Amino acid sequence: MGSFILVLVLIISFFTDIKSRKILNIITLPTIIFGIIFNIYTGGVEGFFISGKGLLVGLGLLLIPYLLGGMGAGDVKLLTAIGALMGSSFVFYSFIYSALIGGAIALVLICKQKDFWQSMKKLLFNFTFFRGNLGSMVIDKNEKASRISFPYGVAIVLGTFCTLIWGGL
Template sequence: MIIEIVLVTILIISLYTDIRDRKILNIVTLPTILFAFIFHIGTQGMEGFLFSGKGFLTGLGLLIIPYLLGGMGAGDVKLMAAIGALMGTNFVFYSFIYTALIGGVIALVLIIKQKGLVNSMKSFFYTIVFFRSNLGSMLLGKDKHSSISFPYGIAIVLGTLCSLIWGGF
């Protein structure tokens, strides 16, 4: 029960700071990771260390490549690692799946809103017919005039809450 309270607390704080300042703070994520390790070691010993360690590495590994490609900030990666350290490998993996789905829906809505539905459909069909796409450059920010970004912490928080409420698939 204490783990879920800590999880929901860091999610609320991270959501607030990511919306307000577009930052997920180290003062939230790093102590959470430390707390998770101490808690799980204290309650389960070496088994708890492995539980937190595997969850931490899974959370870190799931978002490290998008971070290295410039698609998200380090705070997003640390938040997912903290979620993994608190809740374990299976939980963070399901949270990631929900997060990716929610993030995709948010991105699609923002693209349609920015370009309009008709232009978005034209671009989609052009991409399919001619096998060309500028979507990657749009999302990675190569074309600054059509770049779309949003605080990905929103998707992480919503995806993690979905995993907490509904569990896995």
């Protein structure tokens, strides 16, 4: 039952994050509550601790990136809901897979950026011929367009599906 609810939540979150870049509270908060109640029902006091530990691990893994402005609160709540429903070990592996997938998505987006390959050519040329001022060619701190963002909930969903399919690393 827990896996069915998880898959349903993941599918809904995937589409809402792509469409509106939001992971809805109406999905994550009931999932957290359901996860706690379900684990208490199936495991008693031990189920409560499994759910509570998973909730705290899910929250803790993304809280600092959220506080630093690196992601939205919906991403944090989604990982928290996954932890409350499936436990700490599961949510930790989901986080690892999500980080790997998120990194791959970010790398693809960086490579697709217009000036990326031109900057790499300049950097390689200057490095090869020992020219100075290498850093200013790649990083322009004043240019806001250089920021790359994508709905990280997609990486969380795909990472969680990897955990469902393959388990821990």
